[in-house]
Amino acid sequence: DGGITQSPKYLFRKEGQNVTLSCEQNLNHDAMYWYRQDPGQGLRLIYYSQIVNDFQKGDIAEGYSVSREKKESFPLTVTSAQKNPTAFYLCASGIGQGAAPDTQYFGPGTRLTVL
């Protein structure tokens, strides 16, 4: 089955610790995205990558880091510098080409709670 997976589904972190969220896709998509969603709010773009070994900051990149060493994988690290990391994190992928906005395919999300 083709799709996009995120793990773990729930993650608990102690304040001051870094934590890495996994995102894998086997859709052969070039573009990948990370979003953050707070309760009752829309999605905010953290980072995106249009191609391997390249990524760009989104609207709220401070306190986060990413890597894109493989086409299939786009892990997100939430660092201790992120002041309010408790949120629902969503990863998406897309073809990343054309004049129209990318149709983004989302993973199931990871809910991060800082204790």
Place this chain on the structure above:
Amino acid sequence: LAKTTQPISMDSYEGQEVNITCSHNNIATNDYITWYQQFPSQGPRFIIQGYKTKVTNEVASLFIPADRKSSTLSLPRVSLSDTAVYYCLVGGYQTGANNLFFGTGTRLTVIP
């Protein structure tokens, strides 16, 4: 970046047609209009996308007037499973960026 305005919430009875309107007065020439659906604790799912006039697929229709300053998502004969948040996005894919903005969306509640 064109921002959008949607109703915060809507209620509808099962079996009715639901129309959700989105305002985007600052839409740019190259911008498209895209709608996503999100269920609780899940990632959004693409519904439909259009540039002008009318687009229809197996789940919805999208009506875009000539001035493109608004658009209407139409869901025919909704069921309880259509209860979700619906996001209207306006943007265009540009080199070096994918400027989609997910606002707070419209929370649709379908009533039996």
